[in-house]
Amino acid sequence: MNQKKNENKLNKAGKTILYTFILMVVMGIFSDASGSIIGVVAVILVAAGVGMLGFYFARKAKAAKEDTVTRSYTAHESSQPRKYDPAEIKDRDSRRRMEQLDSFLRNGVIDKKEYAVLRAKYQREAGE
Numbered sequence: 001m002n003q004k005k006n007e008n009k010l011n012k013a014g015k016t017i018l019y020t021f022i023l024m025v026v027m028g029i030f031s032d033a034s035g036s037i038i039g040v041v042a043v044i045l046v047a048a049g050v051g052m053l054g055f056y057f058a059r060k061a062k063a064a065k066e067d068t069v070t071r072s073y074t075a076h077e078s079s080q081p082r083k084y085d086p087a088e089i090k091d092r093d094s095r096r097r098m099e100q101l102d103s104f105l106r107n108g109v110i111d112k113k114e115y116a117v118l119r120a121k122y123q124r125e126a127g128e
Contacts (some may be wrong), residue, residue, distance in 0.1 A: 003082055017045050017048065017049050017052075020045060021042055021045050021046075024041055024042055024045075027041070090126065091126075094122065094125075094126040097122050098119070098122060101115060101119060101122065
């Protein structure tokens with residue numbers, strides 16, 4: 001959004017210079033005495049316009065370069081996958097099942113007899 005705002009500023013400044021240049025050319029056509037002054041001012045305005053465009057494109061290139069620098073990363077930071085540890089996953093799964101089983105008993109979904117059977121089954125599967 002900020003980029004768009006800057007582009008609009010450049011367009012407004014460019015239009016102002018263009019309108020001033022056109023006004024000076026029209027005045028030069030109708031007035032012979034101010035011809036040399038209008039020529040000098042026109043050259044100054046053209047040089048200012050070229051300078052503004054150069055500044056705009058240099059700033060745009062710098063922003064693009066900074067964007068690529070901030071997005072670059074080294075290979076070891078994010079490309080290494082996490083190691084797969086079956087024992088850790090089995091342990092986490094076992095804890096989750098036991099917590100879920102306790103929750104079922106507290107909420108009345110299962111009774112104590114079913115709880116004991118399922119707990120024994122889960123403990124056998126976990127190897128405890």
